[in-house]
Amino acid sequence: xxxxxxxxxxxxxxxxxxxxxxxxxxxxxxxxxxxxxxxxxxxxxxxxxxxxxxxxxxxxxxxxxxxxxxxxxxxxxxxxxxxxxxxxxxxxxxxxxxxxxxxxxxxxxxxxxxxxxxxxxxxxxxxxxxxxxxxxxxxxxxxxxxxxxxxxxxxxxxxxxxxxxxxxxxxxxxxxxxxxxxxxxxxxxxxxxxxxxxxxxxxxxxxxxxxxxxxxxxxxxxxxxxxxxxxxxxxxxxxxxxxxxxxxxxxxxxxxxxxxxxxxxxxxxxxxxxxxxxxxxxxxxxxxxxxxxxxxxxxxxxxxxx
Amino acid sequence: xxxxxxxxxxxxxxxxxxxxxxxxxxxxxxxxxxxxxxxxxxxxxxxxxxxxxxxxxxxxxxxxxxxxxxxxxxxxxxxxxxxxxxxxxxxxxxxxxxxxxxxxxxxxxxxxxxxxxxxxxxxxxxxxxxxxxxxxxxxxxxxxxxxxxxxxxxxxxxxxxxxxxxxxxxxxxxxxxxxxxxxxxxxxxxxxxxxxxxxxxxxxxxxxxxxxxxxxxxxxxxxxxxxxxxxxxxxxxxxxxxxxxxxxxxxxxxxxxxxxxxxxxxxxxxxxxxxxxxxxxxxxxxxxxxxxxxxxxxxxxxxxxxxxxxxxxxxxxxxxxxxxxxxxxxxxxxxxxxxxxxxxxxxxxxxxxxx
Numbered sequence: 126x127x128x129x130x131x132x133x134x135x136x137x138x139x140x141x142x143x144x145x146x147x148x149x150x151x152x153x154x155x156x157x158x159x160x161x162x163x164x165x166x167x168x169x170x171x172x173x174x175x176x177x178x179x180x181x182x183x184x185x186x187x188x189x190x191x192x193x194x195x196x197x198x199x200x201x202x203x204x205x206x207x208x209x210x211x212x213x214x215x216x217x218x219x220x221x222x223x224x225x226x227x228x229x230x231x232x233x234x235x236x237x238x239x240x241x242x243x244x245x246x247x248x249x250x251x252x253x254x255x256x257x258x259x260x261x262x263x264x265x266x267x268x269x270x271x272x273x274x275x276x277x278x279x280x281x282x283x284x285x286x287x288x289x290x291x292x293x294x295x296x297x298x299x300x301x302x303x304x305x306x307x308x309x310x311x312x313x314x315x316x317x318x319x320x321x322x323x324x325x326x327x328x329x330x331x332x333x334x335x336x337x338x339x340x341x342x343x344x345x346x347x348x349x350x351x352x353x354x355x356x357x358x359x360x361x362x363x364x365x366x367x368x369x370x371x372x373x374x375x376x377x378x379x380x381x382x383x384x385x386x387x388x389x390x391x392x393x394x395x396x397x398x399x400x401x402x403x404x405x406x407x408x409x410x411x412x413x414x415x416x417x418x419x420x421x422x423x424x425x426x427x428x429x430x431x
Numbered sequence: 432x433x434x435x436x437x438x439x440x441x442x443x444x445x446x447x448x449x450x451x452x453x454x455x456x457x458x459x460x461x462x463x464x465x466x467x468x469x470x471x472x473x474x475x476x477x478x479x480x481x482x483x484x485x486x487x488x489x490x491x492x493x494x495x496x497x498x499x500x501x502x503x504x505x506x507x508x509x510x511x512x513x514x515x516x517x518x519x520x521x522x523x524x525x526x527x528x529x530x531x532x533x534x535x536x537x538x539x540x541x542x543x544x545x546x547x548x549x550x551x552x553x554x555x556x557x558x559x560x561x562x563x564x565x566x567x568x569x570x571x572x573x574x575x576x577x578x579x580x581x582x583x584x585x586x587x588x589x590x591x592x593x594x595x596x597x598x599x600x601x602x603x604x605x606x607x608x609x610x611x612x613x614x615x616x617x618x619x620x621x622x623x624x625x626x627x628x629x630x631x632x633x634x635x636x637x638x639x640x641x642x643x644x645x646x647x648x649x650x651x652x653x654x655x656x657x658x659x660x661x662x663x664x665x666x667x668x669x670x671x672x673x674x675x676x677x678x679x680x681x682x683x684x685x686x687x688x689x690x691x692x693x694x695x696x697x698x699x700x701x702x703x704x705x706x707x708x709x710x711x712x713x714x715x716x717x718x719x720x721x722x723x724x725x726x727x728x729x730x731x732x733x734x735x736x737x738x739x740x741x742x743x744x745x746x747x748x749x750x751x752x753x754x755x756x757x758x759x760x761x762x763x764x765x766x767x768x769x770x771x772x773x774x775x776x777x778x779x780x781x782x783x784x785x786x
Contacts, residue, residue, distance in 0.1 A: 160583065162524075202770075212773045215522055215583050216724050219717055220769040227762030228470075234757035235474055352591050359584060395599035404588040408570075411580045420581065 131263045133380050138264070139338065141376030142271045143168070143330035147354035148361070148368050149282050150326030154200075156286060156363055157319035158299035158423040159207050162218025164327050165351030166225030167199040171331025173229035176342040177236060180246050185336050189270075192332035193325045199225060200324020204317040211427035222351075233342060248340030268337040270329075275369070278326065282365040295319050299421030302428040312428050327351070356407035363421065375403045456725075459772040466767050467760065476754040484753045485746035485760075495745060497633045503741030504702070505530075505712070507640040508695035509719025510726060510733040511647050512688045517720075518651070518728050519684035520664040525571060525586030526692040527716025528593035532567035533560030533693025535597065537700035538605070538707035541618025552621040557639075557697055564693020565686045567593065572685035576678045582685070590716065597709055605707065615707040624702040636698035641734070643691060648730040660684055692716060721769045740765055 154161040171192040179188025206217035255261040286292035361368030382399035468478035516523035536559035574580035601613035651657035662670040726733030747761025
């Protein structure tokens with residue numbers, strides 16, 4: 126039983142990593158007042174471009190870097206549409222998801238089209254700081270990116286948002302852009318920066334899937350993880366630490382579901398129940414919060430300067 | 432050297448010129464093709480040749496011309512479904528899930544009922560699909576109207592839930608017992624939509640789609656409800672001031688929207704696949720949002736945009752077969768066109784005049 130719990134915990138952290146990266150990226154965007162539905166496509170494109178560049182250059186790090194750059198550009202495009210042009214956020218976001226998904230599939234077919242087996246690369250190795258030690262040995266056997274996500278990306282996001290004037294500007298741009306503007310802060314620039322940082326994190330999450338977790342790229346590599354991230358951001362009340370908790374709960378449920386399926390246990394409910402759970406729980410959370418849900422007040426509202 | 436004075440200035444205008452309404456889609460199309468030609472060159476193909484295959488080759492044979500209408504059918508229905516909700520200011524992102532809800536009803540009623548005349552069987556299936564779509568749209572609609580829970584997020588998340596329901600059905604009780612494939616048993620012959628043209632895939636669903644276009648057009652421009660719907664969509668406070676029951680209007684629009692999306696699911700099961708499969712829709716519900724936007728939330732515009740997207744989907748397959756350009760060029764073209772058009776729509780609010 127000990128072993129199973131240890132394995133599950135290790136798997137939970139691994140599965141939570143890409144979702145957490147994407148969810149923190151979405152948190153930046155939504156805190157600044159922009160719902161970025163380009164998240165699913167940005168993850169997918171990040172996964173593809175990271176894989177492709179790593180395959181061509183032979184360097185996983187260059188792959189990761191280029192993936193992050195692609196995410197920054199995706200965030201920039203979202204900003205151009207939703208901030209500068211003031212287009213409907215859900216329409217422009219879905220457009221970006223469609224575009225980036227199409228681009229990734231196009232590139233993949235062009236570069237790897239003829240193959241019968243999915244191409245793969247040697248993925249990032251897992252670090253093993255505690256060696257063969259029981260419990261710690263397995264749980265801490267994780268990718269460097271997982272460590273960076275939990276110990277750098279999340280705390281940094283929390284510190285930036287709550288302890289710096291830059292973070293205050295982001296939060297205020299999502300709550301009351303008029304007041305921010307009146308205080309002499311550039312709302313447009315603040316939202317641009319938040320979206321660009323967010324896009325980079327989303328693409329890093331996608332690249333984690335192809336460069337670390339799988340060491341390959343497949344059509345189903347992202348399969349809705351972007352939408353899970355959206356749910357987790359709301360569940361986590363737009364607070365990086367609570368978002369982290371949400372990602373861990375999701376990772377744990379997912380790991381448990383995989384484990385049960387692998388053991389071939391006959392469950393009274395189909396295993397899909399576990400997969401649908403995060404969405405249902407988020408909707409219930411929204412219902413409970415009801416009118417008091419602490420949505421950033423200016424979310425979905427383009428800011429226009431008169 | 433004397434400083435040159437600016438001869439032209441750009442200023443904001445409240446009244447976009449009439450020519451912009453027709454010029455913008457054309458300009459957007461040209462812009463889209465310029466942008467996507469880079470990808471065609473990357474695939475070692477000639478862009479001009481590719482555009483010929485893309486836009487004109489589908490009309491060179493009877494089969495592929497009809498295929499444009501076949502592909503356009505679910506797109507028209509989803510576009511109309513989304514338009515219905517968006518017109519009332521209810522942002523239903525959930526057409527994809529509602530489509531699958533309708534498809535579940537069709538796959539169930541198509542197998543469970545036997546020995547019925549075709550007309551009766553199909554009517555029951557269409558009604559069932561409509562109701563299943565309504566039922567799936569009911570949760571987020573009630574949450575919006577009663578608790579002010581934002582519908583963009585709830586409808587989006589329910590799409591994923593619906594995909595897992597479909598997966599659970601196909602991997603569980605509905606798994607094909609003979610082949611073991613995750614697909615539901617074939618529906619009865621009386622549950623299949625009749626073909627409009629022999630030896631083609633074009634089926635009665637296309638007529639149904641056109642009927643819904645006309646229905647929306649009539650409702651919007653000729654009935655009191657249509658007026659209320661648009662009033663709510665334009666400005667809730669103004670509509671409230673005019674005595675419109677906003678909750679009721681939004682609720683009805685949201686539910687009808689879900690029902691029409693459900694019909695799209697029925698049509699795909701009863702007209703094309705004859706089974707429920709998890710790949711029934713390659714994202715028609717999401718594409719419907721893009722089509723509704725490009726069609727300017729006007730029924731005729733939506734129908735034109737949907738058929739054009741059907742042409743792009745067909746053309747992308749032609750280009751792929753003829754020149755080896757990956758078929759995903761279709762998706763990219765659709766997305767680029769949306770983004771370019773959105774950008775241009777805002778430009779029409781500006782004009783250039785002599786200083």
